[in-house]
Amino acid sequence: GGVIKCNAAYDRPFWRDRGSSGEAYAAHGLIRAVVDVSPPGGPAVLQAFLVGAEAQAASRTPAPARRAAVLASLGRWFGPEAATPLDWVEHDWIADPWSAGCVGYLGPGHLGAGLAPLRTPVGRLCFASSETAVRWPRYLDGAVEAGERAAIEAIELL
Numbered sequence: 001g002g003v004i005k006c007n008a009a010y011d012r013p014f015w016r017d018r019g020s021s022g023e024a025y026a027a028h029g030l031i032r033a034v035v036d037v038s039p040p041g042g043p044a045v046l047q048a049f050l051v052g053a054e055a056q057a058a059s060r061t062p063a064p065a066r067r068a069a070v071l072a073s074l075g076r077w078f079g080p081e082a083a084t085p086l087d088w089v090e091h092d093w094i095a096d097p098w099s100a101g102c103v104g105y106l107g108p109g110h111l112g113a114g115l116a117p118l119r120t121p122v123g124r125l126c127f128a129s130s131e132t133a134v135r136w137p138r139y140l141d142g143a144v145e146a147g148e149r150a151a152i153e154a155i156e157l158l
Contacts (some may be wrong), residue, residue: 002055003093006048006070007037013044015078022046024077030054031073046074046082059094066090118119119149124157127149 013036015022022036034051048070049057058066067088075083093099119132128150133142 002026002052002059004050004055004058004066004090006050006067006090006121007088007095008046008048008071008074008082009087009089010081010085013038015046018079029073030058030069031077034074034077043086045082046078048074055065055094059092063090074155095148119146121153121157124154127156 004103012128016035018097022034022038024031024033024034030050031048032051032054035047036045048072058069061069067090071083071085071088083125086146115132115137118127118129119134121127128143128146130136130138130140130143132149133139133146134149135145136142
C-alpha cells in the first residue's frame with residue numbers, strides 16, 4: 001500500500017488546549033488521517049498519513065515541497081501552530097527498498113470476520129500475512145500473530 005507517514009513535533013500539545021484530541025480524518029485530500037502520538041512526558045507529536053494515489057504523487061514530489069504541503073494542511077486543521085513544528089520526520093514507505101509499501105487498503109466489510117476465509121487452511125497449506133490477523137491486521141503486530149497462528153495450524157496438520 002502507498003503510505004507516507006509524517007511526524008511533526010511541537011513543544012506542547014497545543015491542540016489539547018482547544019479541546020481537540022489531535023485526531024482528524026478525511027475521505028479525500030493529501031492527508032487522510034492525523035493522530036496524536038505524543039509519548040508520555042515527551043514532545044508533542046502529530047502523525048499524518050498520506051495514502052493511496054495522494055501518497056504516490058507525494059512520493060514523486062521533492063521532500064521540502066511535500067513537507068510544506070503537509071504542514072499547510074495541518075495548519076488548516078489544527079491552527080497556525082501546527083504549520084511550524086520544532087522537528088519533522090517522515091518515512092516514505094513507497095520508496096523504502098525493504099518494504100515497497102506500508103499498510104494495504106481494505107474496503108469496508110473486509111476486516112475481521114470478512115477475512116476468515118483467508119485464515120482457513122486448504123489441505124496442508126496454511127496462510128499467514130498481516131491481513132489475516134485477528135488483532136492488528138495490516139500491521140507488524142498482526143503479521144507476527146498470523147505467523148504464530150499459521151505455524152500452530154501447520155504443526156497440527158502434521
